[in-house]
Amino acid sequence: MIDRLARGLHDGRGLRALVVGVGDLARMTRMLHGLAPTSAWVFAEALAGAALLAALQKDEERINLQLECAGPLRGLFVDADSRGNLRGYVRGAAVHVPGEPAAAAVAALGGGGFLSVLRARIDGTFYRSSVELQREPLVGGLRRWFSASEQVETALALEVLPRDAEPLGEVAGLLVQRLPGGDAAAVVEARDAIAAGAFGEALAAGAPALGLIEAVAGPGFELLAEQEVAYRCGCGIDRVRNAVTALGADGLADLVATVGRAEVDCEFCHAHYVLEADELRELERRMRAAGPAPGG
Numbered sequence: 001m002i003d004r005l006a007r008g009l010h011d012g013r014g015l016r017a018l019v020v021g022v023g024d025l026a027r028m029t030r031m032l033h034g035l036a037p038t039s040a041w042v043f044a045e046a047l048a049g050a051a052l053l054a055a056l057q058k059d060e061e062r063i064n065l066q067l068e069c070a071g072p073l074r075g076l077f078v079d080a081d082s083r084g085n086l087r088g089y090v091r092g093a094a095v096h097v098p099g100e101p102a103a104a105a106v107a108a109l110g111g112g113g114f115l116s117v118l119r120a121r122i123d124g125t126f127y128r129s130s131v132e133l134q135r136e137p138l139v140g141g142l143r144r145w146f147s148a149s150e151q152v153e154t155a156l157a158l159e160v161l162p163r164d165a166e167p168l169g170e171v172a173g174l175l176v177q178r179l180p181g182g183d184a185a186a187v188v189e190a191r192d193a194i195a196a197g198a199f200g201e202a203l204a205a206g207a208p209a210l211g212l213i214e215a216v217a218g219p220g221f222e223l224l225a226e227q228e229v230a231y232r233c234g235c236g237i238d239r240v241r242n243a244v245t246a247l248g249a250d251g252l253a254d255l256v257a258t259v260g261r262a263e264v265d266c267e268f269c270h271a272h273y274v275l276e277a278d279e280l281r282e283l284e285r286r287m288r289a290a291g292p293a294p295g296g
């Protein structure tokens with residue numbers, strides 16, 4: 001499936017479905033962060049899951065999917081918004097566990113830790129909910145997160161399938177939810193179809209978005225809208241300026257005297273920012289001219 005997010009609706013049964021492909025994105029981030037095979041595989045799943053979670057939010061809202069785990073992968077983080085922009089990183093970038101990829105991923109995650117989802121609204125308020133990780137794939141933790149945190153019955157699938165020599169040949173996620181008054185049995189049927197491998201088979205066969213949804217949740221869906229998904233980092237030199245401003249005027253003077261410059265690497269896109277001494281002195285001058293901050 002190409003990198004897109006599609007939304008489907010089944011009026012008769014009262015269901016909504018989301019399906020997303022993030023194969024290009026997963027292969028690109030593997031290169032960007034230099035991920036070893038198992039790290040890349042787990043991160044691919046996380047990207048698909050985060051894209052689905054973000055698509056459930058309203059305009060301008062964003063989500064952070066965070067995993068802290070006991071295994072060698074240690075953790076990962078994905079920041080995603082409702083417009084299809086994703087970015088993230090893996091703590092243990094060099095993890096490779098030989099053997100079948102899905103089993104290797106479970107070993108890399110280990111048997112403990114937590115999975116948390118932070119939902120940030122545009123007004124600055126946020127809401128976080130977490131579940132403890134068991135010895136399970138990431139999709140297992142996310143399913144338990146859905147049943148613990150959402151009031152809506154959900155069927156969830158995440159798939160990473162090889163294509164020829166490419167281990168991240170197809171990376172996709174699918175979610176089916178019951179709308180108010182919708183058919184409760186339909187979500188159970190979708191879960192059973194996922195457990196029986198219907199999503200993976202349809203994905204491997206090259207089914208388009210509607211075909212993937214209907215392979216899991218049955219016929220009769222209408223495709224509503226498609227949306228681009230892409231790896232985009234919103235970092236920039238202004239954020240670095242804001243970060244060094246937090247040191248205060250005296251802290252900036254100290255930095256100029258000792259290091260002579262400020263260097264910051266973005267953990268999401270590896271952009272490298274440098275503020276030279278002249279600019280740091282100018283920031284310091286402006287801060288002193290503005291006077292002490294309120295209360296300090």
Ligand SMILES: [Zn+2]
Nearest residue numbers: 233235266269
């Ligand atoms: Zn960046």
